[in-house]
Amino acid sequence: MKVVDIHTHVYPPSYVSLLRSRQTVPYIRTFPDAPDSSRLIILPGEDDPSTPSTSRGRPVGPDYWDISKKIAFMDQHGIDKSVISLANPWLDFIAPEEAGEAARKINDEVNEICANSSGRLYAFAALPLSAKAEVVVKEVERLGSLKYIRGIIMGTSGLGQGLDDPALDPIYAALEKNRQLIFLHPHYGLPSSVYGPRANEYGHVLPLALGFPLETTIAVTRMLLSGVWDRFKGLDVLIAHSGGTLPFLAGRIESCIAHDVHLKKHGKIEGRRPVWDILKKNIYLDAVIYNEVGLNAAIEASGADRLMFGTDHPFFPPLEGEGSEWLSVNTNYAAIKAASGGKEAMADGILGGNAIRVLRLD
């Protein structure tokens, strides 16, 4: 039995240099009122001057870019292989004319990291989504030449208009044709107004615990409603954080579609593929949900053979006890154990077997 972590991020050295050279989100900086740590600011608004220094971004260190730290983390937590991915916000913020070159460079760099890992690492590539669709398609086609790439990681903004944008169709077509899975990951969250005037008192909890999965759910539902999976029946998407909240809300989504006068009038209710069919044939879910209640729902929605273990490393480190095992990782291990309820084959599949099969790992 092998353990595979499919949700684990890396900031390669060239990307860290880029972030250090910037003055607006995303960037890395040391603030005068928190001089002891270099802070990584990636979420919109988390550098608001009214934000307390302890919730302004997050401390950033070698765990983010030093591959020997990644391997040590894997060894400590019994992880055999990891499928690394550039962390958010990926290349979304790169100037359009530089994005194609930036993507080639970072994907080559990540592939090289994997090549030097003695078989421990594979990767999801990043796409130059700020450029034109044809530049993106070209990079998708080039990925086949990179030995360790097993799909691409992507946020929810697409080419800037969301994942229901028809301009994405050539990119979806290229991904489907080249059997490159999309690892769909949140970044932009929700407008901060929804968290109310006391949000700062709660640290990062609201944007991380809710903003991320809610953003994900909206993005996937827009894909569903625009018929992406009716047009691209072989397009595979691995959704972060066990689907945001899709497994829980799929019934309500189906019911709202079935009762919508506007969709009915435009002939959009019959003929489309139901959410449940897409969940079982196109969608994979990571097992990053921190409790068996959510994990059970994810398993019931997509099937135990479509769930894959992940850690979200280097995020959610333990608050104390440098060097100790990570609570966030062990919470997900415990959830998988509880959800499998003694069915060893199910647990083995979620922990690694499914990833090895689906992502064609050696």
Added chain:
Amino acid sequence: MKVVDIHTHVYPPSYVSLLRSRQTVPYIRTFPDAPDSSRLIILPGEDDPSTPSTSRGRPVGPDYWDISKKIAFMDQHGIDKSVISLANPWLDFIAPEEAGEAARKINDEVNEICANSSGRLYAFAALPLSAKAEVVVKEVERLGSLKYIRGIIMGTSGLGQGLDDPALDPIYAALEKNRQLIFLHPHYGLPSSVYGPRANEYGHVLPLALGFPLETTIAVTRMLLSGVWDRFKGLDVLIAHSGGTLPFLAGRIESCIAHDVHLKKHGKIEGRRPVWDILKKNIYLDAVIYNEVGLNAAIEASGADRLMFGTDHPFFPPLEGEGSEWLSVNTNYAAIKAASGGKEAMADGILGGNAIRVLRLD
């Protein structure tokens, strides 16, 4: 075995008159390009001139105010008793100086409707939340004199600043002391920007299927984080739509709290009640989730003895076949049957037994 519907709305005649007299959301009007039906506009933005007439609000008719229609609906669907509630947006939009009187009038009117129902109807009252907290507290205390009132229905805005507003404390205290349960129901949804530029093509699906439960989840999480249930350990809240997405996300919420540097620094991690404890001791969930995957998660999170059947009548009527049974209702019946898996006592509890016990129905 009795079937009790705890999620079913009424617009009493006086409230309908009020809506007909208004020109801004919420209101009732017949539009020139949809002359055949009176439309009810309650959601922000759903009267945008660019909105197609078929998704501008919803047709409104006697099902919304005629109690004989409610009783006929109950008879048709095997419902013995209903706990009716004023539909959103309740009294949130009433001028502050008129709210206290409006609440007394509407609660008396609703109580009278129940008194004339031969034991079929009970009700959740509405609160004058646009007024000062003391006016609200006074109405909470008066509700004990209304024989058929079994709690209050409330949106997510509270006194205008959300449910984590410390100004609500006297109201929470009064509700706890008077054993009046809060039926927490969404209305405001999310800012329309999150649905992207093609949202109008999808009818009401995004705001109804996602906006409502996501709004609910944010509101409840803000209550949790502000310590409402640490201060009011006996405050009971029945959450609409099976908790929004709370059962699915509770693990992630707990994990994000446990890993938050800011909360740690301010001593807010230890000592607080975990989400799971509150889910099992203070929170009740309706069973309005339209599939057993979500319902199973709700049951696992709160316990089968805390789930209660609901219909959301008069919303989600069948699109065709006037007079036929409602698909939305039968979908929820089927989900309860599937989730109970032959355990009759569990199904009976969710269908009615829990509501009879918790709401002290005769």
